[in-house]
Amino acid sequence: MKKPELLSPAGTLKNLRYATAFGADAVYAGQPRYSLRIRNNEFDYQTLDSAIKELHEAGKKLYMVVNIQPHNIKVKKFAKDLADIVALNPDALIMSDPGMIMMVREAYPDMPVHLSVQANTINFASVRFWEKMGLSRIILSRELHLDEIEEIRNECPQMELEVFVHGALCMAYSGRCLLSGYLTHRDSNQGACTNSCRWAYRLHRAVEDDTGELVEPDLGSDLITPHSYLLEEPKRPGELMACDEDEHGTYIMNSRDLRAVEHVKRLCEIGVDSLKIEGRTKSFYYCARTASVYRRAIDAAVRGEDIVEELKSELESLAHRGYTDGFLTRHGISEYQNYDYGYSISDKSQFVGEVTGVDGDGLWQVSVRNRFELGDTLEILAPGFRDFITLDNLMDRKKQPITVAPGDGHVVYFRCPFPADRAHMGIIVRHFRNGENTRNPVIR
Numbered sequence: 057m058k059k060p061e062l063l064s065p066a067g068t069l070k071n072l073r074y075a076t077a078f079g080a081d082a083v084y085a086g087q088p089r090y091s092l093r094i095r096n097n098e099f100d101y102q103t104l105d106s107a108i109k110e111l112h113e114a115g116k117k118l119y120m121v122v123n124i125q126p127h128n129i130k131v132k133k134f135a136k137d138l139a140d141i142v143a144l145n146p147d148a149l150i151m152s153d154p155g156m157i158m159m160v161r162e163a164y165p166d167m168p169v170h171l172s173v174q175a176n177t178i179n180f181a182s183v184r185f186w187e188k189m190g191l192s193r194i195i196l197s198r199e200l201h202l203d204e205i206e207e208i209r210n211e212c213p214q215m216e217l218e219v220f221v222h223g224a225l226c227m228a229y230s231g232r233c234l235l236s237g238y239l240t241h242r243d244s245n246q247g248a249c250t251n252s253c254r255w256a257y258r259l260h261r262a263v264e265d266d267t268g269e270l271v272e273p274d275l276g277s278d279l280i281t282p283h284s285y286l287l288e289e290p291k292r293p294g295e296l297m298a299c300d301e302d303e304h305g306t307y308i309m310n311s312r313d314l315r316a317v318e319h320v321k322r323l324c325e326i327g328v329d330s331l332k333i334e335g336r337t338k339s340f341y342y343c344a345r346t347a348s349v350y351r352r353a354i355d356a357a358v359r360g361e362d363i364v365e366e367l368k369s370e371l372e373s374l375a376h377r378g379y380t381d382g383f384l385t386r387h388g389i390s391e392y393q394n395y396d397y398g399y400s401i402s403d404k405s406q407f408v409g410e411v412t413g414v415d416g417d418g419l420w421q422v423s424v425r426n427r428f429e430l431g432d433t434l435e436i437l438a439p440g441f442r443d444f445i446t447l448d449n450l451m452d453r454k455k456q457p458i459t460v461a462p463g464d465g466h467v468v469y470f471r472c473p474f475p476a477d478r479a480h481m482g483i484i485v486r487h488f489r490n491g492e493n494t495r496n497p498v499i500r
Contacts, residue, residue: 058327059358063119063218064347067336068098072107072118075343077439077481079351082117084150086336087141089130091121092174092247105144117147121336123172124247125153135159142167148192161190168192173220178204180211187215193329194218198225199383202319206326216329221320222346222371223334225311225382226253239289252289254310260286260296272296315371315379317349318364321357341407341483344437345374373405373435373485404488405435409461409468411482419451419469420479422461428486429460435485438478444487445473 064075066083075083085099085107086092099107108118120141126134134156141149142164151157152172160169170193171177171186178197186194193216196205200219209217226233233244235252242248262285263273272286286296314334316323323331331354333346349367356363371379409422428434432447451469452458461468472479 057324057358058329060324060328060354061117061330062347062350062354063330063332064343065223065333065336065338066099066107066118066343067338068340069103069107071336071338071340071343072111074340074481075347076111076114076116078344078347078437079439080116080333080343080347082119082147082330083111084119084121084332084336086121086247087137089137090124090126090134090247092123092244092249101140101144104141104146108144108146112145119148119150119170120144120146121150121172122156123150123152123174125174126156131155135163138163150195157189157191165190170216170218171195173197180208183208183212183215183217187212192216195220195332198314201386202322202326202384205323205328205384209327217327218330218332219323219328220314220334221316221323221331221350223314224377225314225380239292255289258288258290260288262286310377312378312380313376314382315368315376316381316384317353317367317371319381319384320350320353320364321362324354324357339407341410342374344481344483345370348437348442369404372403373487405485406488407483408434408486409484411438411479411484412467414476414479415469418471418476419455420472420482422468422470422484424461424466424468425464426486427461427463428484433487433489435487436472436474436478437483437485439481441474441478443474 061081062079063082063084064080066072066075066085072083072085085104087104088100104118104120111118122141124130138160148168148170149160150170150172151160152174157169157171160167169191171191173195175186176197176199177183177186177194178200183194195218196208198220200208205217205219228235233249233253236242236244236248236250239252240250242250260272263271265271288294288296320331331350333343333350335342335346349370352363353367406426408426408428409424411420412423413421415421428447430447430450434445434447436443436445447470449470450458450461453467453469455469458468
């Protein structure tokens with residue numbers, strides 16, 4: 057059984073460090089101007105240079121994301137910017153545009169290129185084509201069934217294959233969406249997606265006019281066209297868009313999040329080379345938690361162990377839009393979509409603090425992110441470590457006893473029964489009491 061690489065997202069240097077400390081073998085980060093997360097990318101050339109050197113010293117890898125669908129103005133400047141990136145010595149470039157790929161292959165034939173999921177590779181013939189073009193890895197489309205992945209593996213035994221196992225799903229074909237560009241003039245294919253599919257929408261009753269167009273009925277009219285509505289985004293009052301929906305149509309384009317931890321063993325058996333976690337815009341807590349879970353899933357699968365239910369439960373602690381295993385197996389439409397809300401929630405636990413040090417008295421210093429208090433069950437996460445305590449002591453900045461850590465921006469101290477080295481990169485998670493429930497968005 058092949059032991060695949062675990063590949064995590066890195067939108068910031070801090071996220072990168074947490075992802076690798078908690079188990080990722082490699083990370084992917086966006087090149088300035090040419091990544092599909094240009095609005096949420098901390099990396100400049102200096103930061104990338106230090107990150108790549110740091111990872112290589114630790115035996116880890118960094119793949120540079122260069123996966124936009126560029127217009128002419130960016131293609132003309134790409135050659136110069138590419139030289140600056142290649143000089144940083146990333147382990148591969150993740151690309152989708154054939155023209156830009158050709159430019160890289162011609163100028164830097166020894167630079168490994170991975171084909172982005174944006175290229176929507178869904179069959180072995182396409183994999184063979186890109187293999188002939190000199191690419192070293194294909195990131196397969198999210199729209200593939202496990203059996204299709206296995207067939208591609210069998211038909212293309214020499215090509216490295218990468219598969220997404222966790223993170224946000226798009227209502228379009230692996231991100232090729234024009235909705236954001238249409239509504240906000242921010243093109244998702246240029247890295248500026250505003251996640252318009254996550255917004256709330258209001259539905260208005262509609263009637264067909266003489267030309268067959270859907271319009272608002274006259275006041276008091278009962279000539280309603282069944283199941284036909286006009287859609288209104290709250291920030292654009294009066295701008296009505298035609299659609300057909302039922303009574304659950306407020307978040308009609310909002311996909312549930314991908315969670316495929318239960319398929320890790322099968323993907324290892326198939327011989328997939330890399331399992332990928334989505335989320336370059338997520339928090340360092342998300343990067344740490346997902347890396348920890350999928351690291352254990354891979355290691356357990358290779359040992360022949362089954363800890364899937366434990367790991368699925370742990371992933372419930374992350375804020376999410378409801379989970380699905382996507383197209384890896386086949387479900388009804390209702391199992392893909394979340395029609396009730398567009399934000400991320402967690403009903404079981406909440407990230408409440410980051411351990412920032414241990415003082416001379418052995419007290420753990422915590423930068424508070426969300427409220428917690430005495431008596432709470434706290435989960436302590438650190439690289440290679442996970443355990444629970446019931447909080448029985450708490451102090452403010454002046455080391456005076458308090459009962460509550462009020463929320464984001466506060467610093468508190470408590471005495472922890474675990475060794476001080478567990479405080480390094482420590483994360484504090486509060487587990488909700490029986491009957492407690494939060495339906496509000498939380499830090500992801």
